[in-house]
Amino acid sequence: MTREADQKTVLGSVWLRDEPEPTRTRLSRGDIVRTAIKVLDRVGLDTFSMRVMAAELGTAATSALYWRIANKNDLLELAVDEVLADALVPEGVGDWRDQVTVVVEAAYHALWMHPWASQLLPSHAGLGPNYQAVTDRVQAILKSAGFKGAYLDSAVSAIFHYLVGSAVTDSAWAAVIRRSGMDEFRWAREAGGALGVDAASLASYLNRESLAGPEARFSSGLRVILIGLRPRQLS
Structure with a gap:
């Protein structure tokens, strides 16, 4: 079964594709993005990776991360926009x-x-x-x-x-x-x-x-x- 978050678009932006359906985990896309911002503030862009994010979230949440967010570029795009909420x-x-x-x-x-x-x-x-x-x-x-x-x-x-x-x-x-x-x-x-x-x-x-x-x-x-x-x- 193809993960919904992996559906690609020639339009090239996470904002131009539908958000995946929720999984049984309570971890939402918003939770992941807010965690990513904390990690980026701490380690910087050069060190940031999906592997670092998975370690931050813990084993139980790793599957939710990769289900809800397809790749690092998507997560960074989401994080930048969240910052601009301020x-x-x-x-x-x-x-x-x-x-x-x-x-x-x-x-x-x-x-x-x-x-x-x-x-x-x-x-x-x-x-x-x-x-x-x-x-x-x-x-x-x-x-x-x-x-x-x-x-x-x-x-x-x-x-x-x-x-x-x-x-x-x-x-x-x-x-x-x-x-x-x-x-x-x-x-x-x-x-x-x-x-x-x-x-x-x-x-x-x-x-x-x-x-x-x-x-x-x-x-x-x-x-x-x-x-x-x-x-x-x-x-």
Whole structure:
């Protein structure tokens, strides 16, 4: 008998095939995904595997894992989208720029808390319900502000390209430091000379709490983009 989770699709995404029927085990797909996020946070993307997941879940749950989720790519796609659920925050106040900022900063923060998710964005995100919900929220805010037609689509793309690009870039820096085994301050001291950059400036650039750090840069850059957008149609 072919497992339902093994039914492949030429469309290439777990979100474009039906979820397998429940088995007698109480372990749901949601349980597996939440466990995967914990494991990924602990061991990182390079070490993560279905074998590691099976060991984490235990022998009794291994069959449920392989029944409900066909392969590692499916599980990663599910995990990335689950992370983005944290971006579905209550609606913000203020003008449309303030409201967009609340949503997009929440998405960036969710990705920052799970650096492996940012690494997967180019290949494992975009079709899940939470990603779509975040996109729909931003689109609805812009539409209410008067954005229309092709200009609405372009504005949404500009915002999300900035979000994804920033998250991927910042996670790449974090990945290099993590592989070194050093904290960011020591890494900045050791690497600054090789990069031709002042160590103190590099440390500030990498430090999340710094006014020159990733989160501050992201917020400033997002504001630049939003100030440049206007509710109009492309001619």
